[in-house]
Amino acid sequence: xxxxxxxxxxxxxxxxxxxxxxxxxxxxxxxxxxxxDVAALTGPDGSFSLAAPAxxxxxxxxxxxxxxxxxxxxxxxxxxxxxxxxxxR
Amino acid sequence: xxxxxxxxxxxxxxxxxxxxxxxxxxxPSEGEPSEGMRLQTLSSGDExxxxxxxxxxxxxxxxxxxxxxTVDLPDAGEASFGPLPPAAESVIGVDDRIKIQNTAExxxxxxxxxxxxxxxxxxxxxxxxxIGPRTVLTAGHCVYIKGSGVPGRDGWxxxxxxxxxxxxxxxxxxxxxxxxxxxxxxxxxxGNQEYDYGVIxxxxxxxxxxxxxTSLGDGDVVNSVGNIAGxxxxxxxxxxxxxxxxxxxxxxxxxxxxxxxxxGQSGSGVYRLVNNQRHVIAVHAYGGGANSGTRINxxxxxxxxxxxx
Numbered sequence: 001x002x003x004x005x006x007x008x009x010x011x012x013x014x015x016x017x018x019x020x021x022x023x024x025x026x027x028x029x030x031x032x033x034x035x036x037d038v039a040a041l042t043g044p045d046g047s048f049s050l051a052a053p054a055x056x057x058x059x060x061x062x063x064x065x066x067x068x069x070x071x072x073x074x075x076x077x078x079x080x081x082x083x084x085x086x087x088x089r
Numbered sequence: 090x091x092x093x094x095x096x097x098x099x100x101x102x103x104x105x106x107x108x109x110x111x112x113x114x115x116x117p118s119e120g121e122p123s124e125g126m127r128l129q130t131l132s133s134g135d136e137x138x139x140x141x142x143x144x145x146x147x148x149x150x151x152x153x154x155x156x157x158x159t160v161d162l163p164d165a166g167e168a169s170f171g172p173l174p175p176a177a178e179s180v181i182g183v184d185d186r187i188k189i190q191n192t193a194e195x196x197x198x199x200x201x202x203x204x205x206x207x208x209x210x211x212x213x214x215x216x217x218x219x220i221g222p223r224t225v226l227t228a229g230h231c232v233y234i235k236g237s238g239v240p241g242r243d244g245w246x247x248x249x250x251x252x253x254x255x256x257x258x259x260x261x262x263x264x265x266x267x268x269x270x271x272x273x274x275x276x277x278x279x280g281n282q283e284y285d286y287g288v289i290x291x292x293x294x295x296x297x298x299x300x301x302x303t304s305l306g307d308g309d310v311v312n313s314v315g316n317i318a319g320x321x322x323x324x325x326x327x328x329x330x331x332x333x334x335x336x337x338x339x340x341x342x343x344x345x346x347x348x349x350x351x352x353g354q355s356g357s358g359v360y361r362l363v364n365n366q367r368h369v370i371a372v373h374a375y376g377g378g379a380n381s382g383t384r385i386n387x388x389x390x391x392x393x394x395x396x397x398x
Contacts, residue, residue: 027352
C-alpha cells in the first residue's frame with residue numbers, strides 16, 4: 001500500500017451569494033479504500049484539491065462554522081472538478 | 090509488501106544514529122500547567138476507556154475486554170484483517186462521538202489541534218498527541234505530503250501550528266509553530282502507508298503533559314480498547330471529540346478499528362488506558378475502507394523514542 005494517485009478531486013466552495021468561502025473544511029468520508037484522514041482548508045479563492053488514491057466512488061463533505069454540512073458523491077476515473085454551495089444551518 | 094531499508098529522516102539537518110530503547114514502553118506525564126491553570130486530572134473508568142460525562146462507551150463491545158487471548162494469534166499481518174469492504178465510511182453506523190468540554194485538563198490537554206501549511210501554501214487540519222515535553226506524535230502525511238498529484242505540494246510541511254487542548258476559538262495553552270519534523274524514508278521516499286508516522290518537534294514546551302508509547306504483542310493489541318480524541322473537520326472548528334471501541338484486528342504494521350473518525354483526525358494517538366496510565370499503541374492515519382492506524386511496533390517504538398525531547 002503506497003501513497004497512490006488516481007485523480008484529483010478539486011473545486012471551489014461558495015456561499016449562497018456566490019462568494020468564495022475561505023477556510024471551509026473539505027474532506028472525504030467514503031472511498032473505495034483507505035484515505036488519509038485529513039481535511040483541506042479552502043484558500044482565499046474558495047479552492048481546494050484532494051488526492052483520490054484509487055479509482056472509484058467517493059463522498060466528499062464540506063462545512064464551515066454556521067453552515068450545514070454539504071456533501072456530494074463523485075466517481076473518480078481521472079481528475080474531477082466541483083463547485084459546492086454552503087447554506088446556512 | 091517488501092521491507093525496504095527504512096531510516097529516520099528529518100526536515101532539518103541529518104539525524105544522528107538513533108538509540109534503541111531497551112524497554113518498549115515510555116512513561117506518560119500529566120505535566121505542570123502554568124500558574125492560573127486549574128490543576129485537575131480525570132479519573133478513568135475501569136474498562137479501558139475514559140470517564141466522560143454522557144458517554145456510555147462502546148455499546149455491546151465490553152463483554153470480553155481485557156481478557157488474555159485464548160487462541161494463538163498468527164503473525165498473519167493483513168490476513169488477520171481480511172478483505173476491505175467495497176466501500177465504507179469513517180463514521181461507522183451511528184455517530185456516537187462525544188465532545189470534550191474540559192480540554193484544558195489532563196488527559197485532553199495532551200491532545201493537539203494541528204493546522205498544517207504545505208509546501209505549496211495549501212492548508213490542512215490534523216491532530217496529534219504529545220509524547221514528550223516538546224514532541225507531538227502524528228501521522229507521516231501530516232508532516233510530509235506524498236503522492237498529492239499537485240505540483241509543488243509534496244514534501245515536508247512548510248510549518249505546523251500546534252494548539253494543545255484547543256476548544257473552538259479558545260487555546261488554553263496558546264499555540265506554537267514548528268518546521269522541525271521527523272519521519273522515516275519508507276514514508277517520505279516510498280509513500281508506504283504502513284510507515285505513515287512522524288513527529289513534530291516544538292521550539293519549547295507547553296508543560297501540558299504527555300502520553301506514553303508502547304509496543305505490544307498481537308494479543309494485547311486486539312484485546313485493547315482503542316481510545317481516540319482529536320479534531321474532526323465535520324464538527325465545529327477546533328473542537329475536540331472522543332470515541333472508543335475495541336480493536337478489531339492487527340497486522341505487523343497496522344491496527345484496525347471501527348472507532349468513529351472524520352477528516353482532521355489523522356495523527357491522533359490511538360491509546361489504551363490501563364491503571365490510569367495512557368499509552369499510545371497506534372497513530373490514526375486512515376479512514377474510508379476501514380479506519381486504521383500505524384502500529385507502534387518495535388521498530389516504530391525505537392525510532393519514535395529516539396525523537397522524544
